[in-house]
Amino acid sequence: MRRRDFLTALGGGITVLLADDVIAQESGRGGMNRQTPQDVSAWLHIGEDGMVTAYTGKVEVGQNARTSLSAAVAEELRVPIASIRFVMGDTDLVPYDMGTVGSQTSPTMWPQIRRAAAAAREMLLDLAAQKWSVERSSVAAANGKVTSGVHSAGFGELTQGQKLVRTIPANAPLTPAAEWKVAGTSAPKVTGREIVTGAHQYPYDLKRPGMLYAKVLYPPQFGARLASLDKSAAEAIPGVKVVREALASPRAGFGADLVGVLAPDPETASKALAALRADWTPAPAETSSKDVYSYFKRNAGGPASSAGLTAYTIAYIAHVPLEPRAAVAEWNNGKLTVWTGTQRPFGVRSELAGQFRLSEENVRVFMPDTGSGYGGKHNGDAAIEAAILAKAVGRPVKRNWTREEEMTWAYYRPGALVEVAGKASADGTITAWEFHNYNGGAAALRTPYAVSGAREQSHQTPTPLRQGSYRCLAATGNNFARECYMDELAHSIGMDPLDFRMKNASNDDRLRAVIEAAAGRFGWKNRKKTAGRGFGMAAGFEKGGRVATCAEVSVADGVVKALRVTEAFECGAVINPEHLRNQIDGAISMGLGGALFERIEFAEGKILSNRLARYRVPRFADMPVIESVLVDRKDLPSAGAGECPIIGIAPAIGNAIFDATGQRIRSMPLAPQGSIGSPSA
Amino acid sequence: MANISELDVNGTRRRIDADPGRMLLSVLRDDLNLTGTKYGCGEGQCAACTVLIDGQPVKACITRVESAAGKRIVTIEGLAPAGKLHPVQEAFLEADAMQCGWCTSGMILGAAALLGRNPNPSEAEIVSGMNGHICRCGTYPRIVRAIQAAARKGGRA
Structure with a gap:
């Protein structure tokens, strides 16, 4: 849909388009042939009925972007949140967007939506002043109405059937945080009622008339190639179709050979999949989860690290979104529509266009609010499978991944080897610092502490598993290694870890503020050591936020239990305090899994941790008492909050285990078999 | 064994035609379109598929539909009367x-x-x-x- 077509479809009322430099720059790096206007990042429409509809390419995966963005509109437009409808993640209707990634919704989309709403409000005030022939300054908007003295009108009435369109610059002024009325308060989740009643339809739940259910044949091991296929037994089952097609872009470990079975019900599709007779050519596996860290080191690029560094290992882990990948695809007259759960609807649209050599305007991707992502749903695997199979059989096709498929064929947070060396003088000054990450990535590679002459390097290596984005990605492992090593340095000079951090965080007042806030609320200075108990702390920055974490653990017969966690978090002006606390709880929970027991075990190209019975994620009984301290900086722009709060928990627990036991564990997870001291692989 | 032909779901008798060995979760979601009951793992590990059978919580992903026949099944859609919340x-x-x-x-x-x-x-x-x-x-x-x-x-x- 081109801009003219889009505006025609919107009908009468007020439309505000927000020009955006960021998006214009992004267009140089891809996303060509987009249907939606190329230089506009957000739009908002007020209908003649007064209904407010806002459009964004961001999506909702549980982080409550739908609620925070609705609050942005409510704040500037002076309407109740309940009267706002948000269209999200529908590539035919919303502005182009790179994706809901990197904690960017709050720092970029949130102010843009507010600017669009503020401009719409000013247009309404202009219309009212004209209509009533009153001073512009006497007109005010509140509660979805515009008033001036005896005059009052709803937003829709003021447009009087006109069609008003305005494009505003991306730097239009905004209401300062100190004057917010809706933003900054704890608006409840806007879709809460649909969720507690089971009414919300997630991608996994969607159906289309006449659709078939699909299953896909996956190799028994990464890299194995299909040597021969006998589909006769499957095709003999009534109602079953078997399709073999090629992927335009081979998938790591899977290749390009897509074999799918289709049936009118999922039961029959499963039977058909089991009835396929396939022979596979195995692929030699170069490493396993036992020796992958030396594999990284052996195959690394870049200048070598010095000898004698301290090694930390970070296991591959899985996102385990509780809703596995799912897609429904439907073809109509050469145009493809796919409903799927992805953090990058426009990215998936490009994948689909590439697969079928279609122009992007013939592909529509729509993402209903989805059952979580955590960085794990960036691509369109299920969408591609569904679309290929739907095209082959000429009917809508539903492709829901199983848990085992999700845990085997999605992608993982990279495993990593981190090597560190440093020295501290007696007064706590860090005099030497060297830090290398192999395979994990560069996020949080740089220390936030004042160190002169630091050498910090990220080394690319081949990866035996398919790897990709994750909540904070490499910052989880890099903060673990750095903050545990900071603890080692503090102990080497007999300095309290709190004093050591405060001394060396001298370049970052925001970091010092969260360290002080966490330590203060936790009672760090008054902590009392008892047998089997330990205390640890960690701090860091990521995605524009600052975080400090203090943890108390018990260790009994090697079994580690996180008892109490205090986390202070500063991400600029707080948009929604309760939802921010909810994100902190969630990040601590997810971080606790990676800290203590989550890891993907693999050998001979097979994922051994391929079910929840074989991959432990945190449960109710694993949770510590969490106390979150929100450091609200109304003078700073809001930063995203879904990622940064995850980075402190693993090192804080590692340091607390050392405090309790004197045992320095330099691996994530710290207690893979449920306790420390058990074999680490 | 004959197929299961009826289930008592949320106070209503629903006609079905299901192999007795099929899992209740699939019958609820795929046959009866009660998609409020979720699939999370298929192995009874996550309890996203929990429904009540005669008031007791069961994991529908590992419960054969035959064992639910003749009993009162409550899903999230039927926990409270229409328009009300539990x-x-x-x-x-x-x-x-x-x-x-x-x-x-x-x-x-x-x-x-x-x-x-x-x-x-x-x-x-x-x-x-x-x-x-x-x-x-x-x-x-x-x-x-x-x-x-x-x-x-x-x-x-």
Whole structure:
């Protein structure tokens, strides 16, 4: 849909388009042939009925972007949140967007939506002043109405059937945080009622008339190639179709050979999949989860690290979104529509266009609010499978991944080897610092502490598993290694870890503020050591936020239990305090899994941790008492909050285990078999 | 064995034609379009698929449909009369005890059953009673608070 077509479809009322430099720059790096206007990042429409509809390419995966963005509109437009409808993640209707990634919704989309709403409000005030022939300054908007003295009108009435369109610059002024009325308060989740009643339809739940259910044949091991296929037994089952097609872009470990079975019900599709007779050519596996860290080191690029560094290992882990990948695809007259759960609807649209050599305007991707992502749903695997199979059989096709498929064929947070060396003088000054990450990535590679002459390097290596984005990605492992090593340095000079951090965080007042806030609320200075108990702390920055974490653990017969966690978090002006606390709880929970027991075990190209019975994620009984301290900086722009709060928990627990036991564990997870001291692989 | 031809779901007799060995979850979601009951693992590990059978919580992903025949099945769609909310649903809303919401149906039914057995559970009893449920978003502390709030209001199933 081109801009003219889009505006025609919107009908009468007020439309505000927000020009955006960021998006214009992004267009140089891809996303060509987009249907939606190329230089506009957000739009908002007020209908003649007064209904407010806002459009964004961001999506909702549980982080409550739908609620925070609705609050942005409510704040500037002076309407109740309940009267706002948000269209999200529908590539035919919303502005182009790179994706809901990197904690960017709050720092970029949130102010843009507010600017669009503020401009719409000013247009309404202009219309009212004209209509009533009153001073512009006497007109005010509140509660979805515009008033001036005896005059009052709803937003829709003021447009009087006109069609008003305005494009505003991306730097239009905004209401300062100190004057917010809706933003900054704890608006409840806007879709809460649909969720507690089971009414919300997630991608996994969607159906289309006449659709078939699909299953896909996956190799028994990464890299194995299909040597021969006998589909006769499957095709003999009534109602079953078997399709073999090629992927335009081979998938790591899977290749390009897509074999799918289709049936009118999922039961029959499963039977058909089991009835396929396939022979596979195995692929030699170069490493396993036992020796992958030396594999990284052996195959690394870049200048070598010095000898004698301290090694930390970070296991591959899985996102385990509780809703596995799912897609429904439907073809109509050469145009493809796919409903799927992805953090990058426009990215998936490009994948689909590439697969079928279609122009992007013939592909529509729509993402209903989805059952979580955590960085794990960036691509369109299920969408591609569904679309290929739907095209082959000429009917809508539903492709829901199983848990085992999700845990085997999605992608993982990279495993990593981190090597560190440093020295501290007696007064706590860090005099030497060297830090290398192999395979994990560069996020949080740089220390936030004042160190002169630091050498910090990220080394690319081949990866035996398919790897990709994750909540904070490499910052989880890099903060673990750095903050545990900071603890080692503090102990080497007999300095309290709190004093050591405060001394060396001298370049970052925001970091010092969260360290002080966490330590203060936790009672760090008054902590009392008892047998089997330990205390640890960690701090860091990521995605524009600052975080400090203090943890108390018990260790009994090697079994580690996180008892109490205090986390202070500063991400600029707080948009929604309760939802921010909810994100902190969630990040601590997810971080606790990676800290203590989550890891993907693999050998001979097979994922051994391929079910929840074989991959432990945190449960109710694993949770510590969490106390979150929100450091609200109304003078700073809001930063995203879904990622940064995850980075402190693993090192804080590692340091607390050392405090309790004197045992320095330099691996994530710290207690893979449920306790420390058990074999680490 | 003959196919199962009828289920009592949310107070209504529903006609089905299902192999007795099929899992209840698939019959609810695929045959009866009751998609409020969620698939999370298919191995009874996460309890996203929890429904009530004669008031008891069961994991529908590992429950054969034949074992539910002739019994009263309650799914999230039928927990409260149309247009009303169960006290546990209200408590989850008030505590904002969810993020993505995929686990929420199972959590609410599990909590309603827990309060049916034990109207005034301690925090430790809530933790042990709900420990079979996974919330990957990590909203556990809020869920505990929601169940405590529902208990104070008398939130039995």
